[in-house]
Amino acid sequence: MNRECTCEGKGVNDEFTAEQWKLVDDVVRKYRGKPGALIPVLEEVQSITGYLPESMQRRVAKGLGIPLSQVYGVVTFYSFFTMTPRGKHQVRVCLGTACHVRGAKRVLEEMERKLGIEPGGCTDDRQFSLDLVRCVGACGLGPVVVVDEETHKQVKVAKLDAIVDKYRAESPTAEE
Amino acid sequence: MPVIRIDQREIEADEGTTIMQAADKLGIFIPRYCYHPGLSIAGCCRICGVEVEDSPKLLMACATPVKEGMVVRTDTERVKMGQRAVEEFLLLNHPLDCPVCDQAGECVLQDYSFTYGFGESRFREQKIKQRKKDVGRDLLLYADRCIMCTRCVRFAHEVSGHDQVGVFNRGAHTEIGVFPGIRIDDLLAGNIADICPVGAFLSKDFLFKRRVWELKSTKSVCPACSVGCSVLLDHADGRIHRLRPRHNPNVNGHWMCDIGRMDYKMVGSADRLKKPLARKNGMLEEISWSDVIAYASGRIRQIITRHGADALAFVISSDATNEEALTFAKLAEKTGSLQNLRLLSGKRGERIEFAGGFVIESDRSPNEHGVLDVLKEFMPRESQERVTDLGSLAGKRGLYIFCGSHSDRGSIQLLARAAAAADFALVHGNVSSPLTEAATMVLPGAAYAEKEGTYTNLRGVIQRIHPAFDPPGDAGHDFDIVLQIAGAIGNSLPFQTVAAASAELARRLRGYVSMEQTGDTGWVNPYSRVAGATKG
Numbered sequence: 001m002n003r004e005c006t007c008e009g010k011g012v013n014d015e016f017t018a019e020q021w022k023l024v025d026d027v028v029r030k031y032r033g034k035p036g037a038l039i040p041v042l043e044e045v046q047s048i049t050g051y052l053p054e055s056m057q058r059r060v061a062k063g064l065g066i067p068l069s070q071v072y073g074v075v076t077f078y079s080f081f082t083m084t085p086r087g088k089h090q091v092r093v094c095l096g097t098a099c100h101v102r103g104a105k106r107v108l109e110e111m112e113r114k115l116g117i118e119p120g121g122c123t124d125d126r127q128f129s130l131d132l133v134r135c136v137g138a139c140g141l142g143p144v145v146v147v148d149e150e151t152h153k154q155v156k157v158a159k160l161d162a163i164v165d166k167y168r169a170e171s172p173t174a175e176e
Numbered sequence: 177m178p179v180i181r182i183d184q185r186e187i188e189a190d191e192g193t194t195i196m197q198a199a200d201k202l203g204i205f206i207p208r209y210c211y212h213p214g215l216s217i218a219g220c221c222r223i224c225g226v227e228v229e230d231s232p233k234l235l236m237a238c239a240t241p242v243k244e245g246m247v248v249r250t251d252t253e254r255v256k257m258g259q260r261a262v263e264e265f266l267l268l269n270h271p272l273d274c275p276v277c278d279q280a281g282e283c284v285l286q287d288y289s290f291t292y293g294f295g296e297s298r299f300r301e302q303k304i305k306q307r308k309k310d311v312g313r314d315l316l317l318y319a320d321r322c323i324m325c326t327r328c329v330r331f332a333h334e335v336s337g338h339d340q341v342g343v344f345n346r347g348a349h350t351e352i353g354v355f356p357g358i359r360i361d362d363l364l365a366g367n368i369a370d371i372c373p374v375g376a377f378l379s380k381d382f383l384f385k386r387r388v389w390e391l392k393s394t395k396s397v398c399p400a401c402s403v404g405c406s407v408l409l410d411h412a413d414g415r416i417h418r419l420r421p422r423h424n425p426n427v428n429g430h431w432m433c434d435i436g437r438m439d440y441k442m443v444g445s446a447d448r449l450k451k452p453l454a455r456k457n458g459m460l461e462e463i464s465w466s467d468v469i470a471y472a473s474g475r476i477r478q479i480i481t482r483h484g485a486d487a488l489a490f491v492i493s494s495d496a497t498n499e500e501a502l503t504f505a506k507l508a509e510k511t512g513s514l515q516n517l518r519l520l521s522g523k524r525g526e527r528i529e530f531a532g533g534f535v536i537e538s539d540r541s542p543n544e545h546g547v548l549d550v551l552k553e554f555m556p557r558e559s560q561e562r563v564t565d566l567g568s569l570a571g572k573r574g575l576y577i578f579c580g581s582h583s584d585r586g587s588i589q590l591l592a593r594a595a596a597a598a599d600f601a602l603v604h605g606n607v608s609s610p611l612t613e614a615a616t617m618v619l620p621g622a623a624y625a626e627k628e629g630t631y632t633n634l635r636g637v638i639q640r641i642h643p644a645f646d647p648p649g650d651a652g653h654d655f656d657i658v659l660q661i662a663g664a665i666g667n668s669l670p671f672q673t674v675a676a677a678s679a680e681l682a683r684r685l686r687g688y689v690s691m692e693q694t695g696d697t698g699w700v701n702p703y704s705r706v707a708g709a710t711k712g
Contacts, residue, residue: 069342
């Protein structure tokens with residue numbers, strides 16, 4: 001982490017496009033001065049940028065006129081918010097009891113190997129990020145893997161290639 | 177006002193106060209971590225739980241207002257169980273590194289573990305370990321020692337107002353910290369290390385210097401600005417190791433600033449004057465006390481007989497105590513030079529006000545107010561308006577300058593030129609400066625930590641300082657030095673001790689009291705030019 005950062009959230013890196021910064025500023029402006037706005041703002045900002053790095057938190061704090069420590073406190077408190085980049089596709093492997101007894105652990109290990117990342121991580125090409133969840137409420141379908149909004153049922157290790165390839169094909173690596 | 181019972185003792189508590197405050201009044205101690213009288217109530221540490229009749233659970237004494245007829249018990253088995261449970265929880269992730277922790281000896285967690293704790297832990301899992309973090313000019317954060325009392329968070333919000341300290345993460349991983357890259361560098365940062373009940377926030381300046389039980393504490397007043405915060409000088413072996421604020425509702429509340437906190441370094445600095453000096457063949461050389469007093473008084477007498485008393489000028493800095501100012505003014509009165517009595521003003525800086533009302537004044541010397549009160553009492557009315565006009569001393573044959581370590585640099589340069597041009601310049605001070613370089617004779621005096629007397633702050637609060645140890649080397653007490661000079665000139669003064677001088681001050685100056693009467697929190701002069709005290 002860059003501890004010397006004093007940029008106030010301006011142009012800290014070229015990670016985000018000018019358009020993304022503008023969208024973020026619009027969100028902040030919309031909520032400015034409203035009490036209790038921080039969580040909805042962070043939610044919307046994360047949906048624009050994918051994650052909430054330090055530069056983005058500085059921008060939000062400055063824009064809303066609230067202490068940086070408060071923004072950082074909220075971001076680190078809720079597991080929904082993340083400070084590490086997210087992939088284009090979010091892969092969530094369920095490790096709830098029902099999925100577990102039907103072999104979810106092997107599914108997770110195979111998924112980790114296939115993507116080359118651990119839970120919480122993101123592939124270098126920013127295509128996939130991997131998380132584990134404790135029950136998505138679809139116990140009858142286990143083991144369950146949720147990719148983005150889509151739930152894949154009775155996933156076996158052999159089916160993983162097909163699932164991953166499907167999403168990879170949707171968005172070629174060479175984009176942008 | 178509601179009458180309540182605590183441990184079968186009745187007390188009439190003030191409306192709106194808490195069980196904790198009522199118990200404190202009765203002298204019944206209820207343990208507390210997150211409660212701090214200078215901060216808002218958080219009620220998050222849970223150690224102050226007490227049993228209240230008709231209440232199913234323990235109530236937090238710090239956060240529960242008193243109610244008519246309340247029956248409180250602080251000594252039952254349930255209360256003790258609660259305390260034991262809290263202690264055990266607090267120590268789950270605590271590294272127990274007391275032998276290398278600076279806080280040991282004044283650590284609330286250590287003391288309470290001993291008094292209220294379980295004695296052993298049932299926790300067999302891995303503790304969460306953290307590295308120490310450098311979070312400010314003078315602050316280190318050992319987050320794994322933290323007990324999450326959030327005093328620092330509330331302080332940063334309510335007193336400093338910068339809001340840079342926060343609570344991050346969740347559950348067992350919750351920690352106090354600052355945003356990456358942010359540093360707590362404001363001038364009240366040192367208080368965070370003071371109010372931390374454990375060794376989580378520590379001062380870098382004091383780190384590993386001394387174990388706290390080796391330190392002696394002397395009540396004093398901070399000389400770094402005209403607020404005059406009440407402080408404790410923590411010292412050992414003739415050296416100050418740190419300063420801590422001393423609670424004084426008349427002056428500084430619970431806090432002090434970092435300018436004052438670091439000002440003690442002057443007391444032990446290498447620039448201190450330790451021997452009397454006299455100029456021989458153009459060079460300042462060491463000389464004995466008896467000789468320097470004899471020569472100096474001889475030269476002063478000579479100037480008076482040859483050129484008259486108006487050729488002699490007396491300058492006293494705003495570092496002097498009221499009692500020293502009195503002897504100095506008496507000396508000027510005896511030689512007939514009152515019209516040439518002048519004040520050497522203190523350094524000036526920016527006036528800084530913090531969110532909680534704490535103020536650092538622009539006059540960065542301790543006693544300009546008091547010295548002026550004394551000088552104006554003695555000076556003829558027509559020359560009073562020239563009391564700070566040092567330029568008017570050009571051409572004086574003889575100068576006696578009582579210099580301080582918080583004096584204005586420009587004025588010191590000006591006086592140094594006047595001293596170089598004069599026939600005789602006697603400079604009396606505690607650190608070497610351009611002024612001592614230009615002097616004919618130099619008398620080594622004491623620093624504030626070495627002397628007795630009173631200071632009057634900007635708002636007219638008269639506070640007493642106590643000596644922690646003796647001045648270094650052959651340096652003397654300023655009060656005695658002035659007395660000796662006066663005696664050698666042939667004008668012995670009507671008092672011989674600081675206490676007698678203080679009593680004389682109380683008789684002569686409107687609204688003043690003697691130093692015995694100031695108490696620990698000072699005397700607020702009702703006739704002072706600026707009324708009211710700073711909040712803190």
